[in-house]
Amino acid sequence: MTVQPEAQISAPIADLESDSLLGDFPEGPRLVGTLCAQCGQTMIGTRVACSTCVSRDVSRIALPATGVLYSFTRLHVGGTDVRPIGYVDLDDGVRTLADLREDGAPLQPDVRVALGVDGDGWFFAPAADD
Amino acid sequence: MTENVYVVSAAMIPFGKHRTSSYVGLAVSPLIDALQSAGVQKSDVDAVYVGHAYGGMMTGQRITKEIGLGTVPTVNIDNACSGGATALHEAWMAIGQGLIDVAVVIGVEKLTQFGGGTLPLSPEDREVKQGIVMPAVYAMRATRYLHDTEATVEDLALVSVKARRHGALNPFAQFRKEVTVEEVLAARSIADPLTLLMCCPTGDGAAVIVLASERARNRLGTPRGMRVAASVLHSGQVAEGYRDMTKPEITYESAHDAYAQAGIGPGELDMIETHDAFSIAELVYYEALGLTEKQSAVALLRDGRTTFGGDVVVNPSGGLLAKGHPVGASGVAQVAEAFWQLTGQAGARQVTDARWALTHVTGGGTAGLDHGACTIHIFEAA
């Protein structure tokens, strides 16, 4: 039997090092995304491989701070508080689940929303300029 | 089975305490590496089988979605320590019956999530309620074995010494330092007569293999691999009364069936990866796997007939004692070791001219059963 090169060692990914989607970027705090250099796919969160083309040539990017509210609900479960949450389609097409604030314009599908930051937390609220 | 089934690639992370990785973080890299080294595109994959015990809902889908490997069936399999090997068994059945051509088998487990100690067992089990833990099961097996045979506690230590010596050569092993009999005996007691160094460590791990039919293997042009010569899965049978704890029937019966399926005997084997979760297990399994007569295992060990240069190398990887035992991953990791051995990729721990390999993993402590499950595979270089 021919002795082959030793089997390659796969490396685990430290995906638990940060559980926050919010990152610091030159343009300010933004949601963290990943861009594939191979096929151009943009994804939410920190990824090590492209979910479209499986390329590992990916990099960390800031996602847009504005988008459109796709749908939402007000959660009444688990206590007396009401917690509005919804899916936001960011301006680059990436969808994220988000806590919502409704102290501005009323929430409804297709309303434009913008990222807000509150300490370590983040939320989306109807955009002031729309 | 009507079709031959081949393992065409294997990939794995080193077992260890990977506290900063989730189940996904553990498994995604070996998943990509296994596909790439087989030359398999994700569109070639017909099904995914995922063995784990503590991963939670949709463990497999959480992993495969990271590379967009969706649409096809993904089956999540919990069979305790046999989960990974059971996943392989299911994939082998589907390909062997001609239903599919290419399957990915993932074994993954993150035991550091429990912060140490013995494995959490089902609190619904009668004996678990009374305080049974896996080290106690094997410790009672050891007590009886030492009572019935000429084996001594030093022999139990010698199993660990061999495992660590093998593991020191394996870059995938959790423990890579050799130990002496004296160090093993001096380690703190876990469950008499077992000391800490006679028990496998908890840890995290992931291993992935790709299986293909002969047709797909030719189409993909994969150069090296191994044929699945036997795949056997048994479940434990209840005993309400006497059970000989030194004669684990589930392994005896599974081995009998596996040898019959493969058409070989234990004498043909060049290497074995056996379920040495605790050092006594290896001795008992020499007998159950037919390497020697009942109650005579210790001679094989003492004479060096189960290490490099012997009749058959048992646990060249270091086994669970040195490699670690992230339960759902272990059965697939054993197959990865067999793959590297039979394809000449095992480096410093290469078994010379390895052609036949056997992997064996039992699973689960449940009241009334020897073990919950047992899976045995036999592979031929091809």
Ligand SMILES: [Zn+2]
């Ligand atoms: Zn891509």
